[in-house]
Amino acid sequence: MSDVPSLYEWLGGMPALEKLTATFYGRVPDDPVLAPIFAHMSPDHPRHVAQFLAEVFGGPAMYSGENGGHANMIRHHLGRSLSQAQRRRWVELLLTCADEIGLPDDPEFRSAFVGYLEWGTRLAVINSQPGATVVEEAPMPKWGWGEVGGPYVPKG
Numbered sequence: 001m002s003d004v005p006s007l008y009e010w011l012g013g014m015p016a017l018e019k020l021t022a023t024f025y026g027r028v029p030d031d032p033v034l035a036p037i038f039a040h041m042s043p044d045h046p047r048h049v050a051q052f053l054a055e056v057f058g059g060p061a062m063y064s065g066e067n068g069g070h071a072n073m074i075r076h077h078l079g080r081s082l083s084q085a086q087r088r089r090w091v092e093l094l095l096t097c098a099d100e101i102g103l104p105d106d107p108e109f110r111s112a113f114v115g116y117l118e119w120g121t122r123l124a125v126i127n128s129q130p131g132a133t134v135v136e137e138a139p140m141p142k143w144g145w146g147e148v149g150g151p152y153v154p155k156g
Contacts, residue, residue, distance in 0.1 A: 005150075007058055025038070027093060033089040070141065074138060091114075091117050091118065094117060
């Protein structure tokens with residue numbers, strides 16, 4: 001491809017991310033592993049997560065502009081003592097919701113998407129442990145296509 005789209009463009013932009021996070025967080029209250037983490041979640045939380053993911057995947061910098069960037073996201077995880085079981089369940093449920101709402105399922109996109117989810121959730125676990133601190137200059141992650149270099153386009 002001569003013009004490789006961002007992951008944000010490829011997945012369907014903000015409408016797709018808002019649908020993904022609304023679907024996901026709509027299921028969290030009934031999930032025995034995740035419900036305790038999000039019991040007192042703000043009604044704006046799904047939108048904020050959609051904005052964060054949009055920015056990470058090459059979309060507009062709404063999260064940084066409205067919510068303080070990556071350092072602020074880290075701040076939200078401080079002191080939560082997240083477990084690996086909670087991290088794995090978060091990824092599993094988000095991927096289930098991604099399938100259900102029809103996010104692209106080509107191997108190139110899913111490789112990049114899952115790569116970020118694994119990296120980001122592992123960082124969240126680290127930043128949730130006792131003694132973790134916020135690096136105010138922490139840059140917003142920028143995730144791209146990685147090793148594959150772009151979306152799958154069938155020849156033919």
